[in-house]
Structure formats: structure tokens, C-alpha cells
Amino acid sequence: METLLWQVEQLPGLLAVSRSEQVRDWDPPTLDRALQWGRYFQHLHGRFRAQPRLRAALGQRLRRGQPGPPLGFGHLGRCPELLGLALLGNRALPPAACHRLLRSLLLPPSGQATPGPCSLGLLARRRAAVQLLPPPSSAPTRPGELEPQLRTEAQLLLSRLQEDEEEQGPASVLEQLPGPRVYRVLAALLLEQAGDDAGREGARPAAAVLSWLLGDPGRLSDFCRLLPGSLLVALSARYPQLGTPYLHLLTSWGSRLRYDPLRGQWASSRCPGEDELSWEELQERFSCFMRGPAPLREAALASLKNLKTQDGDFEVCGLSVWTDLLLEIEAPLEREDWTLES
Amino acid sequence: MEGEGMAQDTAVPKLSFQYWLDKAVEWGHTTTLESQQDVCLHLPKLQEFLQQIYESLKHMNSTTAIQRFPLIGQLLGRLCWNPFVVGYDESQKTLMWCLCCLYSNEPQNPVELKANSWILSLLCHLLSSSSWGANEVGTGTFISALGYTSADYYSKLVKNIVSSLVTELKGNQFNGLNIQGRVSDDHVTVVSLFCVPLITLPDVTPLLEALLTYHGGGSQEVLSSEFLEAVNETFLKKKIALSESAILSLWLRHLPSLEKATLHLFERLISTQTSSLEHVVSIIKDSFLLEGRGEPGCMCGPMDTAFQMLQADGAHVCPQCNTDRDHTSQRTSGQPQAACHPAIFKIVDEIFKNALLETGGTPEVMTIIQMFTQCFVQAHQKDNKQHKFPLKAYFPHHHQHLVIALLKHPFDLPAMLWSQHLKYITDMLKAIIEDKSIRSYADLFESWFLFVRFGEWADIAVEQLLKSEDESSDSFLWLLAFYYSPHNDKEKRTQIVVEARAVYDRLMMLFSCTTLSITDLQAAASTKTDKRQPCTKHLVRHLLLSFLLFSSGGHKIAQEFISHVILASNTTNEVFGLLIRTAYRFNQLGLKNQRAVKLVNELLQELRFMD
Structure with a gap:
């Protein structure tokens, strides 16, 4: 057992080496050994998949003492492809070893017409299929519809979170993910989970993701600033625990705007960027609330009216940002009412 | 090297x-x-x-x-x-x-x-192992950070793209009245063309099915012809599996594909050296034009229902259709019954008819048509969903009573009633053929073609002639003369009946002799040969074969006689065809140990060996 755990602990190192300059010294036998290890790990995955305790133990070893993205039990099963594709993209691999790599990855085993176990032909074909199949036509996408690319990333993230669920929370995975993209993918994941009506099974990762987002003010602020208003309203409609903090963020952004009497408009106090929103964007985001479901619309209106009262309840433009906002967003509503009545 | x-x-x-x-x-x-x-x-x-x-x-x-x-x-x-x-x-x-x-x-x-x-x-x-596409830069890093590869990503992405295209096509179909339809016909044409290389990629199958069942706003075909042809070709080669409704839709919207499918079946039936009709049935059922859901074999139950149904004349009632049967479960069984659609049946039937005309009524083609019809009737009975069209709708003959009588399969009746039913069929046919008011060749041919589809009754007629000295022998000889010689000349047909009668009478005299010689039989067979009509010889061979099987002394000289006859007249195929039809019928009846059954199998063995 100890040997097994020790072997598994070598995987992160092996993957790291396969991406590094160290492969410069590899000869064909070394390459064969690396690929054999890959297949061996895949075999272990198949053998212990149904045994939760062993899975957990192996998963724990995989995460031990390795810089870089943390690995999970699922990586054992994907090992041949992870290793093969990493080596294929590593230009440091010398020609003799690379020659061996190509032959064992791509060529059919001699004497057989069918290709080997690694299905890279299928990968190339699917990639071509993605290029060929036109994206669904140009119709405006509703907030409930996700573009397939984003949806795919969300699904992969979800399955990664589910893989690790019994072993650890989502934080260790989520914190490793790069920049602004992670927020878009998280939103897609939340949307997909809500739409699926997947019950408790599916709701768990969504709840974990949500509490991870809400757990850190900076994170939440990044999340809300990056995503479009319509999407955030759609999410708030499905996850009420998101709606209130989002509205708070909007009002805090709004309170930082200062009226510029010379230009006759609301402008950011300092140079915009950091944690701010322009007047136009603020206005757009509140309009999204107005187009959303009734409870959200009412909450937004109530909050604005309340703020307006606190500011002195003026009806003149340029004194309170809330007065002006209310004027802007209520005007289209009244116009709509008027059209309906006529 | x-x-x-x-x-x-x-x-x-x-x-x-x-x-x-x-x-x-x-x-x-x-x-x-x-x-x-x-x-x-x-x-x-x-x-x-x-x-x-x-x-x-x-x-x-x-x-x-x-x-x-x-x-x-x-x-x-x-x-x-x-x-x-x-x-x-x-x-x-x-x-x-x-x-x-x-x-x-x-x-x-x-x-x-x-x-x-x-x-x-x-x-x-x-x-995409290291260099992702220009618009995938963020994706590449993201996927790697998750510990996934491009293989994981693309496998899911293709499925997602396919499912969103399918949703789009289906949504468009439901919003048929919406003027601002979301998908333009041009877009669908392009999607279908771009699917051509991907047809054998299993991820894309749902999209193929959605396209095949999609119809644009106008009456013009929205799918590219390259797509329709390629899907059909791939499907016939069995490189993909498609749902029943998709295939039905393909064949209904694209005639060349249906023709190709039918010819494909026909070629397989003709080119494979069929050793038994069970094999023929399995090829037919394998063709997706017809595929039985149950065992081939006894058809009593459904055929009876059919008969009662049709007797009710017009008012079609199927008790099973009223039950809440889950039709969606049929999709999973994936057994298309395309020919149960009248339009498709009509085309297939037409192609077979042409084959029959072009080959001048070759017995092999007649047998194929007979088996196809049998499989069709069976499939029609078993497929509750298709019951909106009653069986007789598929055989638009002027004389629906004849159609109904023919649709009654021999096995639905006790053997003792066969003779009576055959007499009924013969009388009707004779009245139609000899009715002076309708003497067009087309009418005559239609009646003959109708009978050919149910050709097992011809075999039964020969058997009845030999097994029981029937007072209807004149009728049955006339029926056989018509079956083997469907021309319009009444004189000629009378001549054939006379010739056949002479042989038949001699054979009946020999029927109970326990010892026979080949010469006796040859003498009987060559009665009245001086001015014999060419098709009489087919009829005579049919009679002789039945004689060998059922007479007291025939079985002893059967092998010798058959090799003699065949060697002399080069009619292996014809005799072989008659034998496999007999063997199939015995098998259907569940007969195993009778002398005639054993003899048929021995003779077939012999002939296969000679081949």
C-alpha cells in the first residue's frame, strides 16, 4: 500500500517534468518508461474508482507537496493523454525520443489496421468538427442561453469540482484558475446548474461556488464588475443570496460618483478603473433590474427611493445620484405603461 | 525491401x-x-x-x-x-x-x-496540444489549469455545439408561424453541407437526425443534396445508426435515396446465393425498409386480426391503438419500418414490379417479391403505430375482395379449408381475367402481379392437386396456368390447362404405386409434348416435384430423377427455388419429421453440393 501511495505521489512530478526543459536528456527508453507510467496510472484509476477510501487516500497523496495546480484522483485516469499531449507540445524533446513518441501515440500498432488505444484521431476530428459546425445563428442570445464554449468550460469546471468534492472544498481548485475568465465560467456554471433543476446533487457545487464568491468582498466585486448586468439579474433571480449583495455593491459604486457641474454629468471621483463604475454603466445595470422579475425590480426601486430620501428627497437633477437614476430608469417604465394603455 | x-x-x-x-x-x-x-x-x-x-x-x-x-x-x-x-x-x-x-x-x-x-x-x-486557436487563448490556459486536456475539452464542446444547433432547429420547427424565424433556410443548407464530412462522427448523430426531420418554411428542399446522398450512403453501409423517424423522413423527402435503398436490397437479394428463404427474410429485415420486431414464424394472431379488420370494410378499428402505449419507447428499439409508410411502400413495390417486368418474370424475382410482401404484412401487423393506414390501402386493386382473400395467409386457416379458399380466389381471379369488359393489358398485369405477391397460394395449389383428388382440379390447373403464363390469350391458356391436365392425370395414376422407375415418370411428364406451350414445362416441373415429395413411390427415385432432370434441362435454379419455397413452408408450419420434409432437405443438400 505504501509503495502504491509513493508511486502516485510521483505523478505531479512526472507531469511537471514532461512540460519542462528537463526532457532534453530523454532517450527513447526513457520516453517509453514515462508512457508506461501513464498507462499504469490509468490502470490504477480504473481499479480503485469504485473504492471511496482508497480514492481519497490517493487523491490526498496527489496534492501533497507539489507547486502548481493541485491534482485530483481523476487525473490518474487521464494520465496517458495529459502526458502524451504535454510531451507533443514540448519542443525540448530530442528527435529520437520524439520519433518514438509519435510512433507510440499516433501510429497503429504494427500488424493492426486499427489505431492504438490513445484516441488522438478522434480529438483531431472533433476539433475539425468544431471549426466546421457553424455557431447557432445570429439571433440575440437570451440570458438563459450560454454559448457552447463557455458552457463547456463550465461543465469541465463542474466535473472537476465534483471529482474533488469529497476530498476538499472548491477553494483550492478555484483559486488556481486564471483571471477574469474564471468569473465568466463561474457564472455559466451557476446558470447551467439553476437551469438544469438538478436537485440536491447538482445544487451542491453551485452552493459551494456561490459561498466561495460571497466569502470575499474583492472577489464578489470583481465578479459583479466583469459580468454584464442582464446576466447578474438572471443569476440574482435564481440565487436570492446573490441579489442583495449585488444591489449593495451597485449602491456603493453609485455613492462614489460626483456631479461635474461644468459638464453637467455624473463622473467618477478619481481615475476610473479600480473599484468603480461609470454613470452610464450604473444606469444600464439598474435598467436591467427594471426588466427583471418583480421582486428584484421592487427591491431595486425601494433601495433607490430609500437612498433618495436619505439624500434629502430632492426632485432636481444634479443633487443626488439616486434622484437622477430614478428619473432615468422610471421614464422608460412610464412610457411603456402609456403605450400599453393606449 | x-x-x-x-x-x-x-x-x-x-x-x-x-x-x-x-x-x-x-x-x-x-x-x-x-x-x-x-x-x-x-x-x-x-x-x-x-x-x-x-x-x-x-x-x-x-x-x-x-x-x-x-x-x-x-x-x-x-x-x-x-x-x-x-x-x-x-x-x-x-x-x-x-x-x-x-x-x-x-x-x-x-x-x-x-x-x-x-x-x-x-x-x-x-x-491543439500546445497552440490553441486565436480565439481560444483564454480557454487553453483555463483548461490546463483545471488539469484537463484539449481531448476533454473538444469532446464536450462538440456535444454542446450539436445540442445547441439541435435546440435551434427544433425551436424553429415549433415556431413555424413566427415570421421572424430564427434560422434561415440558407443557414440550414450550410449546416447540412458542413455535416457531410462528419456523418460518421457519433457526436453529430443527433444533429443529423434533427436536420433530416427539419423542413423549412417553403416547399423547396433546404438540405443540401450532398448531405442527403452521403447520409443515405453511410446508412446503407451501416456505418451509422439513425432513428426510425429520421430515416423515414430521409426517404420521403429524397426519392433518389429511397431508390438507392431499394436497389441496394434488391442487389443483395439477387447477388447472394440464397440457400434458404429464412436467409432471404433476414436480408429483407436487415434492409431497414422492413424489420420485424418479433420472430419470423407463426403469423396466425396478427393475420387473423388483419382479416377481421379488413372485413369490417373501411371502418378501421385497432384496439391496440387506443391503449396508452408509449410510442417513444419504439425509438429506442431502433427498428425502422419505413415500408409501412404507404408512399414508401408504393415506390418500393414499383421498383420490384419493374424488376419483374425487365426480367420477364424470373422465378427468383417472383420469390423475392413474395417474401417481401410477406415480411411487409407481418411488419404492418406488428407495428401498432402505423395502423393509421389499413393493409388494403397498400394494394389498390379494383377488386378489394380478392385483395382481402389473398391477404389471408394459408397458416391462418386450417389445412382442410385451403382447398375451399383457393377455389374462392381462383373463381374471383378467373372472373376478373375473363371479363370481356376489362381486357386491357394493364388490368391483366395488375391482377397477375397481385397474385404473384401472394405466390405461396400457387405452391399450395400444386400440393392440393396431388394430395387430394379434388373436384376443383380444373380450377387449380387454370390458376397455375395463369401464374406461369399471364398473357391475354384465352385460347393459349386453355391449351396450357389441357397439356397440364394430361400430365396431371398420368401422375395421379402413378400416385399410389410403391415402385416406380424414372422411365415411368418421364413418360408421364412427356404426355402431349408435340405442340406444347413453352410455359407448360414450368408447370409440369412444379407438378413433378410435388409428386416426388408426396406420392407413395416418388421419394425412392427423387434424387436420381432430379439430377437426371436437372442435368438434362439445366434448370437447377428453378428446381432449387421450388425446393427452398417448400422447405420454408414446411418450416413455418413447424413440420419436422414427415418423410417429405426430410426428403426436401436431402434434395437441397444435394443441390447445394452440386453448386
């Missing part, structure tokens, strides 16, 4: 390299619909060519390969960037194999080093 290389070399003509390179350049430059159609048309040939190149390359080292085929780099490089080529069937594998063969393990000079690096970048492009 060198010799082998040379031999392989000649298999790849140098001209082809130039041809395919020119094509690849042309495809790379333009992205019009025409050039895309051109790619689709050339994909199978190109794949063959790539396969030939690979067969040559695998015996060479990279230096020799480049010397022999100087254009190979340019060609492969361009093809790897063409998604139609990379996406097609197995071409991407062959492309990668060729690239592997060109990689040198000990590069000797800068050129070879550069070639190696070029090969790796092409492979990385094909597999």
Missing part, C-alpha cells in the same frame, strides 16, 4: 500529387458554397489517395520519402488546415500517420531539422 518500395511507388501516381495539390490550393483560397461542395464531393477519393500514400511511406525513411514525393510536404500542410479534410471519416488519422512517417529520428541537416519542427507544429495544430 527496395523492390517492395518500388512496387508501392507505382501505386501512387505522381500526377495525382499535382492534381490533389491543385485542389488543396483551390479549396484553401475560396470559401464559397461551390468550393465547399467540391471538397465534399472529393473527400472519399482523397481519403483513398492518402491511404495509398501512407502505404508507400511506411516502408521508407523520411529522406527517401521526400525525394520520391517532393510535393508531399506542401500537400499535407495544406490538407491539415482544411477542416473538411481533417473532419472527414478517417482522413485525419491517415494525415497524422503520414506526418509521423516523415519525421526523422536522426536529422542530419538543417533542412531535416526544419522539417521535423514543421511536422510537430502541424500535429500540435491538429490536436
Whole structure:
């Protein structure tokens, strides 16, 4: 057992080496050994998949003492492809070893017409299929519809979170993910989970993701600033625990705007960027609330009216940002009412 | 080794390299619909060519390969960037194999080093292993950070794209009245064309099915003909499985495909040396035009229902249709019953009819039609969903009573009533044929063709003639004369009946003799041969064969007589056909141990051996 755990602990190192300059010294036998290890790990995955305790133990070893993205039990099963594709993209691999790599990855085993176990032909074909199949036509996408690319990333993230669920929370995975993209993918994941009506099974990762987002003010602020208003309203409609903090963020952004009497408009106090929103964007985001479901619309209106009262309840433009906002967003509503009545 | 290389070399003509390179350049430059159609048309040939190149390359080292085929780099490089080529069937594998063969393990000079690096970048492009596409930069990093590969990503992405296209097509179908339809017909045409290379990719199957069942706003075909043809071709080769409704829709919207499917079945039936009718049935059921859900075999139950149903005349009531049967479960069974759709049945029937006309009524074709009809009736009975069309709707003959009588399968009746039912059929047919008011050839042919579809009654007639000295023998001889000679000349038919009667009477005299010689039988067979009608000999052979099977002394000389007759008259196929029909009928009746059954099987063994 100890040997097994020790072997598994070598995987992160092996993957790291396969991406590094160290492969410069590899000869064909070394390459064969690396690929054999890959297949061996895949075999272990198949053998212990149904045994939760062993899975957990192996998963724990995989995460031990390795810089870089943390690995999970699922990586054992994907090992041949992870290793093969990493080596294929590593230009440091010398020609003799690379020659061996190509032959064992791509060529059919001699004497057989069918290709080997690694299905890279299928990968190339699917990639071509993605290029060929036109994206669904140009119709405006509703907030409930996700573009397939984003949806795919969300699904992969979800399955990664589910893989690790019994072993650890989502934080260790989520914190490793790069920049602004992670927020878009998280939103897609939340949307997909809500739409699926997947019950408790599916709701768990969504709840974990949500509490991870809400757990850190900076994170939440990044999340809300990056995503479009319509999407955030759609999410708030499905996850009420998101709606209130989002509205708070909007009002805090709004309170930082200062009226510029010379230009006759609301402008950011300092140079915009950091944690701010322009007047136009603020206005757009509140309009999204107005187009959303009734409870959200009412909450937004109530909050604005309340703020307006606190500011002195003026009806003149340029004194309170809330007065002006209310004027802007209520005007289209009244116009709509008027059209309906006529 | 060198010799082998040379031999392989000649298999790849140098001209082809130039041809395919020119094509690849042309495809790379333009992205019009025409050039895309051109790619689709050339994909199978190109794949063959790539396969030939690979067969040559695998015996060479990279230096020799480049010397022999100087254009190979340019060609492969361009093809790897063409998604139609990379996406097609197995071409991407062959492309990668060729690239592997060109990689040198000990590069000797800068050129070879550069070639190696070029090969790796092409492979990385094909597999997205390091370089993701321009609009996928963020994705690549994201996926790697999750610990997934491009293989995981693309496998899910294709499914998602397919499902969103399917949703779009289906949504459009439901919003048929919406003027601002979300999908334009042009868009659907393009989607269908772009699916051509991907037909055998299982991820795409739901999209193929959605396209096949999609109809645009107008009456014009929205799917590209390249797509329809390619799907049909692939389906007939059994390289993909499609839902029943998709296949039905394909054959209903695209006549050439249906014709191809029918001819494909017909060719299989004609070309395979069928050793039994069970085999014929299995080929028919394998054709997707008809596929039985149950065992072939006893058809009593459903046929009875059919008979009662049809007797109710017009008012079609099917108790099973009223039950809440879950029709969606039929989709999972995936057994198309396309021919149960009247329009499809009509076309198939028409094609068979033409085959019969063109072959001048060859017995093999008659048997095929008979078996197809039998399988069809069986399938129609078993498929509750299709019951909206009553059986008789498929046989639009003037005399529906005749149709109803013929639809009654022999096994639905006790054997003792066969003679009576046959007499009923014969009388009706005779009245129709000899009615002076309708004497057009077309009418005559239609009646004959109707009877041919239910040809098992002809076999029963011969059997009845020999097994019981029936007062209806005149009727049955007339029926057989009509079956073997459907012309319009009453005199001629009377002549055939007379000739057949003479032989029949002699045979009946010999029927109970326990010892017979070949000469006795030959003498009987050649009664009244001086001015014999050509088709009488078919009828006589049929009578003789039944005599051998059922008479007291016939079985002893059967083998000898048959080899004698066959050797003398070169009629192996005809006798073989009669025997397999008899064997099939015995088998259907569940007969096993009777003398005649054993004899038929022995004779068939013998004939198969002679083949």
C-alpha cells in the first residue's frame, strides 16, 4: 500500500517534468518508461474508482507537496493523454525520443489496421468538427442561453469540482484558475446548474461556488464588475443570496460618483478603473433590474427611493445620484405603461 | 525491401500529387458554397489517395520519402488546415500517420531539422496540444489549469455545439408561424453541407437526425443534396445508426435515396446465393425498409386480426391503438419500418414490379417479391403505430375482395379449408381475367402481379392437386396456368390447362404405386409434348416435384430423377427455388419429421453440393 501511495505521489512530478526543459536528456527508453507510467496510472484509476477510501487516500497523496495546480484522483485516469499531449507540445524533446513518441501515440500498432488505444484521431476530428459546425445563428442570445464554449468550460469546471468534492472544498481548485475568465465560467456554471433543476446533487457545487464568491468582498466585486448586468439579474433571480449583495455593491459604486457641474454629468471621483463604475454603466445595470422579475425590480426601486430620501428627497437633477437614476430608469417604465394603455 | 518500395511507388501516381495539390490550393483560397461542395464531393477519393500514400511511406525513411514525393510536404500542410479534410471519416488519422512517417529520428541537416519542427507544429495544430486557436487563448490556459486536456475539452464542446444547433432547429420547427424565424433556410443548407464530412462522427448523430426531420418554411428542399446522398450512403453501409423517424423522413423527402435503398436490397437479394428463404427474410429485415420486431414464424394472431379488420370494410378499428402505449419507447428499439409508410411502400413495390417486368418474370424475382410482401404484412401487423393506414390501402386493386382473400395467409386457416379458399380466389381471379369488359393489358398485369405477391397460394395449389383428388382440379390447373403464363390469350391458356391436365392425370395414376422407375415418370411428364406451350414445362416441373415429395413411390427415385432432370434441362435454379419455397413452408408450419420434409432437405443438400 505504501509503495502504491509513493508511486502516485510521483505523478505531479512526472507531469511537471514532461512540460519542462528537463526532457532534453530523454532517450527513447526513457520516453517509453514515462508512457508506461501513464498507462499504469490509468490502470490504477480504473481499479480503485469504485473504492471511496482508497480514492481519497490517493487523491490526498496527489496534492501533497507539489507547486502548481493541485491534482485530483481523476487525473490518474487521464494520465496517458495529459502526458502524451504535454510531451507533443514540448519542443525540448530530442528527435529520437520524439520519433518514438509519435510512433507510440499516433501510429497503429504494427500488424493492426486499427489505431492504438490513445484516441488522438478522434480529438483531431472533433476539433475539425468544431471549426466546421457553424455557431447557432445570429439571433440575440437570451440570458438563459450560454454559448457552447463557455458552457463547456463550465461543465469541465463542474466535473472537476465534483471529482474533488469529497476530498476538499472548491477553494483550492478555484483559486488556481486564471483571471477574469474564471468569473465568466463561474457564472455559466451557476446558470447551467439553476437551469438544469438538478436537485440536491447538482445544487451542491453551485452552493459551494456561490459561498466561495460571497466569502470575499474583492472577489464578489470583481465578479459583479466583469459580468454584464442582464446576466447578474438572471443569476440574482435564481440565487436570492446573490441579489442583495449585488444591489449593495451597485449602491456603493453609485455613492462614489460626483456631479461635474461644468459638464453637467455624473463622473467618477478619481481615475476610473479600480473599484468603480461609470454613470452610464450604473444606469444600464439598474435598467436591467427594471426588466427583471418583480421582486428584484421592487427591491431595486425601494433601495433607490430609500437612498433618495436619505439624500434629502430632492426632485432636481444634479443633487443626488439616486434622484437622477430614478428619473432615468422610471421614464422608460412610464412610457411603456402609456403605450400599453393606449 | 527496395523492390517492395518500388512496387508501392507505382501505386501512387505522381500526377495525382499535382492534381490533389491543385485542389488543396483551390479549396484553401475560396470559401464559397461551390468550393465547399467540391471538397465534399472529393473527400472519399482523397481519403483513398492518402491511404495509398501512407502505404508507400511506411516502408521508407523520411529522406527517401521526400525525394520520391517532393510535393508531399506542401500537400499535407495544406490538407491539415482544411477542416473538411481533417473532419472527414478517417482522413485525419491517415494525415497524422503520414506526418509521423516523415519525421526523422536522426536529422542530419538543417533542412531535416526544419522539417521535423514543421511536422510537430502541424500535429500540435491538429490536436491543439500546445497552440490553441486565436480565439481560444483564454480557454487553453483555463483548461490546463483545471488539469484537463484539449481531448476533454473538444469532446464536450462538440456535444454542446450539436445540442445547441439541435435546440435551434427544433425551436424553429415549433415556431413555424413566427415570421421572424430564427434560422434561415440558407443557414440550414450550410449546416447540412458542413455535416457531410462528419456523418460518421457519433457526436453529430443527433444533429443529423434533427436536420433530416427539419423542413423549412417553403416547399423547396433546404438540405443540401450532398448531405442527403452521403447520409443515405453511410446508412446503407451501416456505418451509422439513425432513428426510425429520421430515416423515414430521409426517404420521403429524397426519392433518389429511397431508390438507392431499394436497389441496394434488391442487389443483395439477387447477388447472394440464397440457400434458404429464412436467409432471404433476414436480408429483407436487415434492409431497414422492413424489420420485424418479433420472430419470423407463426403469423396466425396478427393475420387473423388483419382479416377481421379488413372485413369490417373501411371502418378501421385497432384496439391496440387506443391503449396508452408509449410510442417513444419504439425509438429506442431502433427498428425502422419505413415500408409501412404507404408512399414508401408504393415506390418500393414499383421498383420490384419493374424488376419483374425487365426480367420477364424470373422465378427468383417472383420469390423475392413474395417474401417481401410477406415480411411487409407481418411488419404492418406488428407495428401498432402505423395502423393509421389499413393493409388494403397498400394494394389498390379494383377488386378489394380478392385483395382481402389473398391477404389471408394459408397458416391462418386450417389445412382442410385451403382447398375451399383457393377455389374462392381462383373463381374471383378467373372472373376478373375473363371479363370481356376489362381486357386491357394493364388490368391483366395488375391482377397477375397481385397474385404473384401472394405466390405461396400457387405452391399450395400444386400440393392440393396431388394430395387430394379434388373436384376443383380444373380450377387449380387454370390458376397455375395463369401464374406461369399471364398473357391475354384465352385460347393459349386453355391449351396450357389441357397439356397440364394430361400430365396431371398420368401422375395421379402413378400416385399410389410403391415402385416406380424414372422411365415411368418421364413418360408421364412427356404426355402431349408435340405442340406444347413453352410455359407448360414450368408447370409440369412444379407438378413433378410435388409428386416426388408426396406420392407413395416418388421419394425412392427423387434424387436420381432430379439430377437426371436437372442435368438434362439445366434448370437447377428453378428446381432449387421450388425446393427452398417448400422447405420454408414446411418450416413455418413447424413440420419436422414427415418423410417429405426430410426428403426436401436431402434434395437441397444435394443441390447445394452440386453448386
